[in-house]
Amino acid sequence: MSYQAPLRDMRFVLHELFDVSAHCELLGNGLDRELIDGVLEEAARYTGEVIAPLNRNSDEEGVTLVNGQVTTPKGFREAYQQYVDNGWASMTGPTEYGGQGFPQMVAASFHEMLMAASLSFRVYSGLTEGAVLALYKHGSEELKNAYLEKMVSGVWTGTMCLTEPQAGTDLALLRTRAEPQADGSYAVTGSKIFISGGEQDLSENIVHLVLARLPDAPAGVKGISLLLVPKFIASADGTPGVKNTLSCGAIEHKMGIKGAATCVMNFDGATGWLIGSANQGLACMFTMMNDARFQVGLQGLGVAERSFQGALSYARERLQSRALTGPAAPEKAADPIIVHPDVRRMLLTQKTLVEGSRMLSAYTARQLDLEHGHPDADARKAASKRVALLIPIVKSFFTDMGQEVASLGVQIYGGHGFIREWGMEQxxxxxxxxQIYEGTNGIQALDFIRRKLLGDGAAELGKLQDELSELCSAQAQRRELSELVAPLQVRLQEWRALTAEVLAASNRDPQEIGAYSVDFLQYSSYVLLAGLWLQAAARAQDALDAGAGEAEFYQAKLHSALFYTRRILPRVSSHREALLGGADCLMALPEAHFAF
Incomplete structure (x- = not known):
């Protein structure tokens, strides 16, 4: 199954919806529309021609572990070398360490392409960018000078080593220890599981960021430190030096992403160095957590886009039955299944969820850029609050969406979708x-309620709701958009009432936080996408009114916005009813009564 990057839609989102050129001018990075489009076109060529053809074989072949060395699927090494040589690895890296300093708003489009082309391939490079960010912000000058340039270039990769067999979400249970040494280093001992790219044959060194406890550390999460523990200790000349005392003990045999090595890593007194202050490991790690969770959201988006492309292609070619109104292709033995209303329902569900999520990914990436790069401190602070609010939505909603869209892709293929060779079940x-890693979606929903709503009394969410109300008011008089504006206004009013109910109930009973969380996050996500679809429809109508050309593209945006409003947005009603069901029906049943 081939993949072609959706460049026209990406350009619509970047240029017409969010004016990425003005964004880059504000950030002072020197990028203009011509350069951005050129980068995206080359990215589309690389992901479509080099990476996408590796996807199915990587699933069939998987990875192997022999004598502690992982071998990646055929073609991965050559493709990764191109990734490094052509500068893709350094795209977002800090310029003082050889990076190109591209904004996330541009890079997110490339990363979506990578996820769509081969999620397994992207896993190897994805965490390096987050590790660079954590080291750049919290590492000593000595560590940064020794490791950052090679990591930014992609010649060396990075990992996050958090999880242990007894400590997943609850890092307070972490046992890996770090003993101080006379030379200022630490001897790190312990085992970590589920380490993506913990061992591989793509890069010449792997730099692990490891959470561990110092001997005098307080109990719980307040006693966790972050250490840099490389596979090879960097030599003075910048080359990999002495092999560290760490190893890959096993690789996991997984349901999916079989071309990505998911490793059990054993640290046997391995030499490491503290990043940041002692017992401040979680604070350092959270620097990269927003980036990691945003990237996982893009994984859901990328997989969904590829599933939609496959389903659309198949629906146009597969002949089955006649249209309900009579033959649509009388010269053929049957009509293509795209004529059937239920197939249209599935395709439009895929299309509107994917394109709506792409808009939200660009908006979130814009806030990430402003958080770090806006020249005004108050604007940086405001962007930081918006990022904190949006990240749980992006991570959980996009990945739930990706699973739904992928399932619809299988359904559209019918029996062939269930067969490996077609690629849809992969x-x-x-x-x-x-939906599981980088914090399960249930944890994201809890975070959305506990930290983002209760943390500020829903002040930031209220600002977002106000902005959507202002958007509705600005478009309310346009006849062409009336069917989009009115339903959104109703849902916004309902959303505000639900927000107040969630706050009140959460303060009455902590159990209500867990009972409300998933449905409230889903409700918020669908309404937020409705606002973005209204914004997209307004831009499309502007273009049509101005006679800008490409009328079919803009009319498709209007049709898609209407479908989303009529057929997808009503899902919030079920989430509202479930949410109002409260915690008692979840918690009243004694554990012993679950089964007899």
Whole structure:
């Protein structure tokens, strides 16, 4: 199954919806529309011609572990070398360490392409960018000078080593220890599981960021430190030096992303160095957590886009039955299944969820850029608050969406979708992990309520709701958009009432936080996408009114916005009813009564 990057839609989102050129001018990075489009076109060529053809074989072949060395699927090494040589690895890296300093708003489009082309391939490079960010912000000058340039270039890769067999979400249970040494280093001992790219044959060195406890550390999460523990200790000349005392003990045999090595890593007194202050490891790690969770959201988006492309292509070619209104292709033995209303329902569900999520990914990436690069401190602070609010939505909603869209892709193919050789079932298997790692979607929903709503009394969410109300008011008089504006206004009013109910109930009973969280996050996500679809429809109508050309593209945006409003947005009603059901029906049943 081929993949072609959706460049026209990406350009619509970047240029017409969010004016990425003005964004780059504000950030002072020197990028203009011509350069951005050129980068995206080359990215589309690389992902479509080099990476996408590796996807199915990587699933069939998987990875192997022999004598502690992982071998990646055929073609991965050559493709990764191109990734490094052509500068893709350094795209977002800090310029003082050889990076190109591209904004996330541009890079997110390339990263979506990578996820769509091969999620397994992207896993190897994805965490390096987050590790660079954590080291750049919290590492000593000595560590940064020794490791950052090679990591930014992609010649060396990075990992996050958090999880242990007894410590997943609850890092307070972490046992890996770090003993101080006379030379200022630490001897790190312990085992970590589920380490993506913990061992591989793509890069010449792997730099692990490891959470561990110092001997005098307080109990719980307040006693966790972050250490840099490389596979090879960097030599003075910048080359990999002495092999560290760490190893890959096993690789996991997984449901999906079989071309990505998911490793058990054993640290046997391995030499490491503290990043940041002692017992401040979580604070350092959270620097990269927003980036990691945003990237996982893009994984859901990328898989969904590829599933939609496959389903659309198949629906145009597969002949089955006649249209309900009579033959649509009388010269053929049957009509293509795209004429059937239920197939249209599935395709439009895929299309509107994917394109709506792409808009939200660009908006979130814009806020990430402003958080770090806006020249005004108050604007940086405001962007930081918006990022904090949006990240749980992006991570959880996009990955839930990716699984739904991948499942619809299998359904559109029918029996062929269930067969390995068509590639659709692989997308469904690959996407499933995205709802679990980097914090399960249930944890994201809890975070959305506990930290983002209760943390400020829903002040930031209220600002977002106000902005959507202002958007509705600005478009309310346009006849062409009336069917989009009115339903959104109703849902916004309902959303505000639900927000107040969630706050009140959460303060009455902590159990209500867990009972409300998933449905409230889903409700918020669907309404937010409705606002973005209204914005997209307004831009499309502007273009049509101005006679800008490409009328079919803009009319498709209007049709898609209407479908989303009529057929997808009503899902919030079920989430509202479930949410108002409260915690008692969840918690009243004694554990012993679950089964007899």
């Amino acid at each position: 997308l469904m298997r690959d996407s499933r992990i995205t």
